[in-house]
Amino acid sequence: MNFDVEKIRQDFPLLRKFLRGRPYIYFDNACMTLxxxxxxxxxxxxxxxxxxxxxxxxxxxSEEVNHRIEQVRKLIARFIGARSEKEIIFxxxxxxxxxxxARGWPFNEGxxxxxxxxxxxxxxxxxxxxxxxxxxxxxIIPSKEHNLFDLxxxxxxxxxxxxxxxxxxxxxNLDGVTIPAKEIIKISHQNGAYxxxxxxxxxxxxxIDVSELDVDFLAFSGHKMLGPTATxxxxxxKDLLEQLQPLIAGGGAMENSFYNKYQFLPPPQRFEAGxxxxxxxxxxxxxxxxxxxxxxxxxxxxxxxxxxxxxxxxSNMAPIKLIGPKDPSLRSGIISFxxxxxxxxxxxxxxxxxxxxxxxxxxHCVHSWFNHHRLSGSAxxxxxxxxxxxxxxxxxxxxxxxxxxxx
Amino acid sequence: MICLAxxxxxxxxxxxxxxxxxxxxxxxxxxxxxxxxxxxESRFDLKVKTQITSSLMKRSEKLGQFFWKYFEVFSWIFVxxxxxxxxxxxxxxxxxxRYKTCDPQHPQNCFISQPGASPSxxxxxxxxxxxxx
Numbered sequence: 001m002n003f004d005v006e007k008i009r010q011d012f013p014l015l016r017k018f019l020r021g022r023p024y025i026y027f028d029n030a031c032m033t034l035x036x037x038x039x040x041x042x043x044x045x046x047x048x049x050x051x052x053x054x055x056x057x058x059x060x061x062s063e064e065v066n067h068r069i070e071q072v073r074k075l076i077a078r079f080i081g082a083r084s085e086k087e088i089i090f091x092x093x094x095x096x097x098x099x100x101x102a103r104g105w106p107f108n109e110g111x112x113x114x115x116x117x118x119x120x121x122x123x124x125x126x127x128x129x130x131x132x133x134x135x136x137x138x139x140i141i142p143s144k145e146h147n148l149f150d151l152x153x154x155x156x157x158x159x160x161x162x163x164x165x166x167x168x169x170x171x172x173n174l175d176g177v178t179i180p181a182k183e184i185i186k187i188s189h190q191n192g193a194y195x196x197x198x199x200x201x202x203x204x205x206x207x208i209d210v211s212e213l214d215v216d217f218l219a220f221s222g223h224k225m226l227g228p229t230a231t232x233x234x235x236x237x238k239d240l241l242e243q244l245q246p247l248i249a250g251g252g253a254m255e256n257s258f259y260n261k262y263q264f265l266p267p268p269q270r271f272e273a274g275x276x277x278x279x280x281x282x283x284x285x286x287x288x289x290x291x292x293x294x295x296x297x298x299x300x301x302x303x304x305x306x307x308x309x310x311x312x313x314x315s316n317m318a319p320i321k322l323i324g325p326k327d328p329s330l331r332s333g334i335i336s337f338x339x340x341x342x343x344x345x346x347x348x349x350x351x352x353x354x355x356x357x358x359x360x361x362x363x364h365c366v367h368s369w370f371n372h373h374r375l376s377g378s379a380x381x382x383x384x385x386x387x388x389x390x391x392x393x394x395x396x397x398x399x400x401x402x403x404x405x406x407x
Numbered sequence: 408m409i410c411l412a413x414x415x416x417x418x419x420x421x422x423x424x425x426x427x428x429x430x431x432x433x434x435x436x437x438x439x440x441x442x443x444x445x446x447x448e449s450r451f452d453l454k455v456k457t458q459i460t461s462s463l464m465k466r467s468e469k470l471g472q473f474f475w476k477y478f479e480v481f482s483w484i485f486v487x488x489x490x491x492x493x494x495x496x497x498x499x500x501x502x503x504x505r506y507k508t509c510d511p512q513h514p515q516n517c518f519i520s521q522p523g524a525s526p527s528x529x530x531x532x533x534x535x536x537x538x539x540x
Contacts, residue, residue, distance in 0.1 A: 343453070401468060405460070
């Protein structure tokens, strides 16, 4: 696909919408991205053309759905470089994927788990809960200056503590910083630890190859990569899947059952109890095709250009404080900031009212980081390939007007 | 304290339209929190503030800035005026029911005086008191 951003924008219905004579400017992609027509069409296609269960009935419609679902599973495996589609479990989002490992892995009392100091609640709370319930020991790896990953401290601590599992956000939803994955995996494996990455903010923006990385578990969401809501996946190495217990049990996951015993299907189906979000999975497949055609180089280039523009402009605004490194190339498409004298929600509401700009405000489900730094919250701009320089300019101009309110 | 005025307005409007009941509930929750010196959870006050400011800013940025800076003052003035006008209205309604005119002293000034309305010295407590003096 040629990268013509104006042409690409035509694929996204919301970008053609106007409110009070002004278009929408969607800068909340870290929460959820928009969906192109092909994804919406695939979901509709399921309900209009097939609308049946997979893996249960034997009629033609059911077989078609089954076939399509397994095609998407193979697509995901190829997309992230997995060796086999049997290493891909459909989940409804990253949160479920992370909880599947937290709850399903045979942790013992005293097992150590590492996370960073800026994890999304979905990769913090399961471990805090497990610390309470199963008495695992949860340790936080502090970041160094500008919120960058402290590899030296990590190396020291892992050699001392010998954790069972290292579970890190690969790209932070707070500041867009991506941690050095290869080095972390190498050090972790050398010290006998498994590695799980929360890749929700990474997969939509850069190429990931789980086989090359040799990561043990990888979780991501469909709704952050042009896919429908309630779609996601967990990748896990085949031998590790055998040790994992399903989060829920029921129809669609069983080989057989009796009144007093049961037998699960082999992975990955044993982890997919209940009817799945078939329409969503169809859409997820189309989202992957769209991204592959677009190319990650194009995505990164567009994000970096916009990030550079906005970062430079914000750096010249006196009350604004950026979170994370100043270098936009280290922050994916994310710019998190707060302003002296302003509640971040005031900023978000004002830019929304003045110019239909959607940004996030608050603590972004990383309450722990804000509490530790005694900050009430931040405003977050998160960009994607369909955003334009024109939109970035409007945002900067609008923000300048908002900041003048307190002068 | 804009939440207080909003609560009263939306509560009354909510009698006639379901659309305002949710806003009334939000305003009520906000008032309770503000009474205990805590910020609103829903940030209802913030939404009202930013909505009015942005409308003003589209006409004049300086006006928007002025409003933003003195929002709390404007809120209190609005609430006090609202309460005073509510009291006057209530007094008018009481007089209408009791004396068939909203202004017993000068019934001709009240356009909704009913026929036969006139100030009665024995009925008007203020007039009675003055006569006693």
